[in-house]
Amino acid sequence: MRYITFLLLGLVTLGCGNGPGNHDPRTVVTAFSPPAIAELTPNSVPVNSVSFTMTINGDNFGTDAVVFWNGNPQFTTFITSKQIMSTVTANDLMFWGQVPVYVRTGGMNSNTVDFSVAPQ
Numbered sequence: 001m002r003y004i005t006f007l008l009l010g011l012v013t014l015g016c017g018n019g020p021g022n023h024d025p026r027t028v029v030t031a032f033s034p035p036a037i038a039e040l041t042p043n044s045v046p047v048n049s050v051s052f053t054m055t056i057n058g059d060n061f062g063t064d065a066v067v068f069w070n071g072n073p074q075f076t077t078f079i080t081s082k083q084i085m086s087t088v089t090a091n092d093l094m095f096w097g098q099v100p101v102y103v104r105t106g107g108m109n110s111n112t113v114d115f116s117v118a119p120q
Contacts (some may be wrong), residue, residue, distance in 0.1 A: 035060045035103045035110040044116035047096040051089045056103060057082060058110065065105040069115075093117055 037058040045052065056067060059082055067074045067086035074092075077085045084103065092099075098114040 032106065032108070033060045034108040035062075035065065035105045037101070037103060037110050037113045040101060040113055040115055043113075044118055045093060046118050046120050047093060048120070049090070049093045049117075051087065054086050054088050054101075054115075056084050056086065056101070058103070060105070061103060062105040065103050068100075068102050068104060070099050 035058060037056055039057040041055040041057065042052070054067075061078065061081050061084050063078045065076055065078055065084050067076045067084065069086070069088065069092055074086045074088070079085060096117045096119040099117055100112045101115050102112045103110040
């Protein structure tokens with residue numbers, strides 16, 4: 001019989017045997033780090049600009065990463081664990097101001113970085 005036990009702190013115990021008397025456990029400790037944004041490229045465009053693709057550089061991005069623009073999920077493309085890309089539409093750029101951007105992956109949110117939609 002095989003069994004897997006998950007603990008809240010990311011401790012996973014794998015064992016082979018017939019239950020509690022198993023004397024051959026293998027323990028793997030995993031550290032779950034939240035995603036982190038280091039840089040948005042570009043980080044500013046003029047109000048009423050055309051659609052573009054924004055590159056998000058950082059750390060700990062998973063294949064399930066989703067970019068949030070002003071709290072709304074955006075179409076996101078996974079490149080590597082350090083880079084993802086997101087489409088910013090012309091509708092997203094209709095008003096000037098600071099737009100909060102963050103990434104959600106693995107059930108965790110990154111830090112928030114402001115994108116500047118500059119007045120003309």
